[in-house]
Amino acid sequence: QSGAISARRGFTLALSYVVGMASSYAMIGILVAAFGAQLNIGALTQTPAVIIGATLLFIFLSLPMFGLFELQLPAAIRNRLNDMQSRQKGGALLSTFVMGFFAALVVSPCVSAPLAGALVYLSSTGDVLTGGSALFAMGLGMGGPLLLIGLSGGKLLPKAGTWMLLIKGAFGVGLLAVAISLLDRILPGQIILLLSGALAIGCGVYLGALESSADNKARLARIIGILSLLTGAGWWLGAGMGNDSLLRPLAISAGPAVVSAHAGADHVVVDSRATLEKAIAASAAQGRKVLVDVYADWCTSCRDVDRLLAQPAVVTALSGYDVIRFDITEGSDDQTSVLADWQVFGPPALQRFDQQGLKQGAAIQGVPAETELIDWL
Known part of the structure; x- marks a missing residue:
């Protein structure tokens, strides 16, 4: 915004964004409490069409940051909006709320362990009020740092000057980085x-x-x-070199280690309830335990699970298991029904089966620590 932004105005805008984000989580809590795990909202917002559309939008928004063109509405519409805003306090609050609402759905689809725990509890209660209020509170907690940044908007930021051109370029780079991170869900x-x-x-x-x-x-x-x-x-x-890690791009063993963990003779990839049950039964017939790895192409955390399963100590712990990857990238009703039976709300997740093909306890949701996974196995 042009002109000075007071601490109150900065806090109000940040609060509008955070409330929008929290409202998105509240909606998920209400739906899960009402319908359980049958709804696969994460998959719906992570289809290739949605991701590509969001990527193109971020790229388009980055171009004005580098001075290629000015992104603004036609003068007639802009003047009318300015007149409306001058008559209303907080004219940008609604748009900021909408940004926060959709950001929570599109930018953060993977299920973390705390969120998974909340969803498991909510699905068992069936209490819509608790579902909405609990995840709304979680969203407000996640937005706490943003409120602090908004509150400091009028005090800690330096005055306008040529330095803002550098900041503008930095935001352009940031937008392109977000576009690349979105593509990470569908590209090698x-x-x-x-x-x-x-x-x-x-x-x-x-x-x-x-x-x-x-x-x-x-x-x-x-x-x-x-x-x-x-x-x-x-x-x-x-x-x-065939590597895919931003943190260890030159590691000689990084690529082959992941391949060996997920391309062994005991590793099976399935994408339906029927093929999954058949694979589990085949392992049980041989007296083998089974580890099912719930996976989706659009889930970046699933790659962390890949690397975890490739660690030598974990490979040793898996010696008595057959590893089956349950690929739910498509997000079909058949796939989500399996997740509902297991009370799993999305990837990444790991589920154990014993030598008789019976499910053993609750699944691990999110990316566990190496020692936690070994003890669990």
Whole structure:
């Protein structure tokens, strides 16, 4: 917004966003309390069409940040909106609320352990009021840091100046980074590494990594640019090596370790109740226990589970198990009915079966610690 933003105004806008986000979670709580795990909201908002649409939107919104064009409404509409806003206090509150509401659905689809625990409890109670209020409270708690940032909007931020052009460019890079992170749910890891490398190299060139200057500020920017350039080059090299980790792009053993954990002779991939039950029965006939890995292509946390299952200590603990991947990327009614029976609300999740093919206890939802998984197995 143009002009000075008071602490009260910043807090009000931040509160509007947080209430929108909390309302989205409240809606999920109400639906889960009313219908249990039959609804697969995460899958509905993570289809390739939705993800690609959101990615294109973020890319489009990043272009004005680099000065390619000005993003604004036609003058006639803009003037009318300005007149309306001048007559109403808080004219941007509704739009900010809507942003927060949809951000909670599109940007954070994976089920974390705390959220999964809340959903399991709510589905067992069937209490719609408790479902809505509990997850609304959780959303407000998640938004606490945003409220603090909004409250400081009029005091801690420096005055307007040329530095804002750098901030504008930084936000443009951030928008492109979000677009890449969304694509991470539907594209191979090596492609994401290439895209991330291109963004990092572009930042390095923009910051003057390939130029020379005697100005101290320019030198500092150049140092940061060189680091960004080297990071991008490392990511490109890692992608060429077949790796897909942004944190360990040059690790020689990272790629093969994951492949060996999920492509062994005992590993089966199924995507329906019938094929899953058949695979579990086949293992039980051989006196083998089963670990079912609930997975979806759009769930980034599922890749963390992949790496966890590839750890040597976990592989040893899995020696008595057959590992079956239950792929619910499609999010069909048949797949969600299995999750409902297990009280699992989305990937990632792990479920055990004994040598008779009987389900053993509750599933682990989210990404467990290595020691926790080994003890559970």
